[in-house]
Amino acid sequence: MGLWIPFTLFAAFMQSWRNAFQSQLSKEVSTAGVTLARFIYASPLAVLYLVMLYQVSPAPLPTVTTKLSVMVILASVSQIVATALMVKLFQLRNYAIGVGLAKSEAIIAATLGALFFAAPLNMLAWVGVIVGGIAVWLMSAAGSFKTLSWRTVLLGVGSGLAFALTTLWVREASLILALPFPHGAAWVLVAVISLQTLMLLAWIGWREPETLHALYQRPKKTFLISLCSCLGSLGWFTAMSLETVALVKTLGQVEVLFTLLISARFFKDALAPRDLLGLGLIVAGAVCVIIA
Secondary structure: OOOHHHHHHHHHHHHHHHHHHHHHHOOOOOHHHHHHHOOOOHHHHHHHHHHHHHHHOOOOOOOOOHHHHHHHHHHHHHHHHHHHHHHHHHOOOOHHHHHHHHOOHHHHHHHHHHHHOOOOOOHHHHHHHHHHHHHHHHHHOOOOHHHOOHHHHHHHHHHHHHHHHHHHHHHHHHHHHOOOOOHHHHHHHHHHHHHHHHHHHHHHHHHOHHHHHHHHOOHHHHHHHHHHHHHHHHHHHHHHHHOOHHHHHHHHHHHHHHHHHHHHHHOOOOOOHHHHHHHHHHHHHHHHHHHO
16 A cells, blocks of 8 residues: 555545634634634644654755745645635635535646646546546535526636645645655645745734734634644645645545544534435545555
């Protein structure tokens, strides 16, 4: 079994918990504050992980190049844009279908990877990516296509495109570093999260200074979100340094399974028949990419 598989499963599991904690915090703090909670403690945690990694397994320090810097900046900004577009979807009445479009990230990443990032897939892998995309669509779509607007479509596809570009640029940055495993992914993790933290702190400090105080008053929830986010990103970045983005993100759709289990166990939400069908397709897609 490829080492990227357990890292991907770990990332999807931690991201599910991060989303659950973010859902709770969103009832008390603004959207910008909830977004910042993902990073504010994640940066020092990522630095701590990097230091421990070098203590256990010494490796060369990275060489910072213009191309590497551009990849890190693009990935950082793209993820923030993707999140902002997703928040816009939440504000629309028929946002669920748009969210389903945003989850087309794996398909978009597979297409862009094959065209521009020298990451082609074989036929079985493409089947897995497409099946996984259909599964997420089934589980996300509200079933009311008559109310679907072009704004919803553009926001959804735009968010999926931005998320796909983020992951492709993260993988490219890891490959540029050419450091031993997993040091390259750890350096990219620190760089991206730190830059995002600085950008969000500057923005919120300027536009919503009261939000910083709100987070300060909720240290436990904020720390849990940052911890799960850091661990999840660690898993994603490491997996994507080992395997193509499309395969990692397709297998990572098991996050939906983890999310439903958390919802059923802790929030007492019932599973709909469409959810069960979607879960079956996610498993089928995951099996295809693992075999591929």
